[in-house]
Amino acid sequence: MIDRVLFDWAPVTVAVVGIAVALDFWLTHAGARASQLVRHVWEGEGSYEMNPTWESDVDAGRRFSWRLFGATAALIVALLAVRYVPFLTELGPAYFAFAAGAIMLVQAPVFIAHVSNLQTFRALADPAAETGRILMHRPFLYGQSGWHFARFAVLWLLLWVPSQQAFFLGGALGCFAFARYMLRLAEEAEASRPAPAAPAAPAAPTAEVASGASPPS
Numbered sequence: 001m002i003d004r005v006l007f008d009w010a011p012v013t014v015a016v017v018g019i020a021v022a023l024d025f026w027l028t029h030a031g032a033r034a035s036q037l038v039r040h041v042w043e044g045e046g047s048y049e050m051n052p053t054w055e056s057d058v059d060a061g062r063r064f065s066w067r068l069f070g071a072t073a074a075l076i077v078a079l080l081a082v083r084y085v086p087f088l089t090e091l092g093p094a095y096f097a098f099a100a101g102a103i104m105l106v107q108a109p110v111f112i113a114h115v116s117n118l119q120t121f122r123a124l125a126d127p128a129a130e131t132g133r134i135l136m137h138r139p140f141l142y143g144q145s146g147w148h149f150a151r152f153a154v155l156w157l158l159l160w161v162p163s164q165q166a167f168f169l170g171g172a173l174g175c176f177a178f179a180r181y182m183l184r185l186a187e188e189a190e191a192s193r194p195a196p197a198a199p200a201a202p203a204a205p206t207a208e209v210a211s212g213a214s215p216p217s
Contacts, residue, residue, distance in 0.1 A: 001165070002097065002163070002165045002167045002168075003093045003094050003096075003097035003165050003166050003167055004093050006093070006096060006097045006100050006167060007083065007093030007096050007097060008093075010079070010080070010083040010084075010096065013079070013100050013104075014076050014079050014080060014083075016104065017072075017075060017076065017079065017100070017103050017104060018072055018075075018076055020103075020104065020107045020111075021068070021071075021072045021075070021107075022072070023111075024107060024110055024111070024114070025054075025065070025068055026063075027111070027114040027118075028048070028049055028054070028058055028114070029058065029061065029063060030114075030118065031048060031114055031117045031118055031121070032048040032049070032058055032059075032061075034117070034118055034121035034122070035048050035117070035121055037121065037125055038121050038124040038125055040133065041124055041129075041130040041132070041133050041134070042120075042121070042124055042130070042133070042134055043133070043134070043135050043136070044135075044136050044138075044141050045135060045136060045137045045138045045141070046138045046141075047059050050141065050142065050145050050182065052185070053067075054067075054068065075103060078099065079096070079099055079100060079103070082095055082096045082099050083096050093166075094166035095166070097165065097166045097167040097170065098166040098167065098169060098170035099170060100167060100170065101156070101166065101167035101168060101169065101170030101171040101174065102170035102171065102173060102174035103170075103174065104171070105152070105156055105167070105168070105170065105171025105172075105174060105175065106149075106171065106174040106175055106178055108152060108171075109148055109149055109151075109152040109175065113145075113148060137189075137193075138186075138189040139186045139187075139189040139190040139193065140186075142182050142183070142185040142186035142189055143182070143183060143186040145182045146179045146180070146181075146182030146183035146185075146186060147179070147183075148179075149175045149176075149178045149179035149182060150175070150176065150179035150183075152171075152175045153171075153172050153173075153175035153176040153179055154172075156168045156169070156171035156172035156175060157169075157172040160172060
């Protein structure tokens with residue numbers, strides 16, 4: 001049912017994909033600005049943006065990115081091709097729904113993370129909300145993001161089993177791929193971290209103390 005609706009309403013589906021990507025970029029900038037206001041109590045190491053592809057755009061505060069525009073256009077063209085290119089259309093609605101799910105259902109955990117972050121930053125802006133300060137290192141942030149996507153991959157897979165809708169299967173595989181990407185970044189970030197400095201050795205006792213003699217007066 002879902003697969004067929006997405007196939008029949010392909011122009012609407014494609015428009016939603018374009019709007020979702022643009023909204024994701026806008027919310028990322030909103031979250032980056034909000035995080036700066038609470039750096040005295042909460043800070044994530046490195047860029048606020050977790051995907052290295054877009055870090056430079058977010059860090060520079062660019063509201064428009066030609067790279068993002070090109071990537072979004074490529075997604076839209078690919079979806080339209082799956083829907084309207086004759087030999088691909090003959091494959092059936094499930095193929096278009098699978099592709100749509102691999103894009104749209106990956107955005108679901110992204111939007112949830114955006115809303116959660118914005119709510120957290122708003123709460124932390126209250127001076128009475130927190131005592132002390134926390135700095136989260138990059139490997140931890142990547143790992144948390146990876147497991148966030150992994151949980152959604154399981155959710156979409158559980159929905160696919162009874163429904164047999166390719167839309168959910170596409171979402172499961174898309175979230176799983178992104179989870180693996182984030183966890184690989186966590187491993188690389190951890191491996192590149194400098195080894196902690198060894199604690200300084202205690203100073204050797206003086207000869208007088210070591211021998212039990214009293215120090216000279």
